[in-house]
Amino acid sequence: MTQVKICCIASIQEAKMAINAGADILGLVGPMPSGPGIITNEQIATIAKSVPSHIDTWLLTSETSASKIISHQRLVKTKSIQMVDKLKDGSYKKIKEALPGIKLIQVLHVLDETTIEEAINIAEQVDYLLLDSGNPNAEVKTLGGTGKVHNWDISRQIVTSVKIPVFLAGGLNSGNIYAAIQKVKPYGVDLCSGVRTDKKIDSVKLKLFIQNMLSTKR
Secondary structure (H helix, E strand, O other), rough: OOEEEEOOOOHHHHHHHHHHHHOOOEEEEOOOOOOOOOHHHHHHHHHHHHHHOOOOOEEOOOOOOOHHHHHHHHHHHHOOOOOOOOEEOHHHHHHHOOOOEEEEEEEEEEEOHHHHHHHHHHOOOOEEEEOOEEEOOOOEEEEOOOOOOOOOOHHHHHHHHHOOOOEEEOOOOOOEEEEEEEEHOOOOOEEOHHHEEOOEEEEHHEEEEEEEHHHOOO
16 A cells, blocks of 8 residues: 655644544654745644654654754654755764664655666665655755656656655645556655645545545555
């Protein structure tokens, strides 16, 4: 079964809505240079603490040093860390040694075919990859939540080239989820804007998304 991550969770109520609809993972967005769903570290900690034990919680951090990533997770106490930017100081090994049992997810923004080689190089050091449609090279970095689809041909090549689970993000919604899963065959899918209206979770959109995603298994 394809895993479902609902990102940009902003309250305990939204967390419950996502879980009741069938989400396996909740994404909690920390301070970012741009993008939707940003909440305070205090809010992240409160929501993470309220979530049932069988639901995974991912801290989205834009920190790029191992020591700051470690500190961020210790502050909010999520079960996993989604690094939305490249690690520039320190190592994944340092993070894993400091936070045993905490899963590491590295986001790769699919810009062109060079992302394939980047994915292969990183895959042995983290637990999951997540393929998104941001642009970390922009003047103001966009590190997720763009609502834009990237090149799924590249995403599929990454899925077949690495040995760890890969999540697909970027512009997914109830209208394209069937095609996305059939094309890319990801381990999981991740969405934010595709199940929201006026920046809040829309129960109708969420239900339709889950229904259409499940139809890929028929």
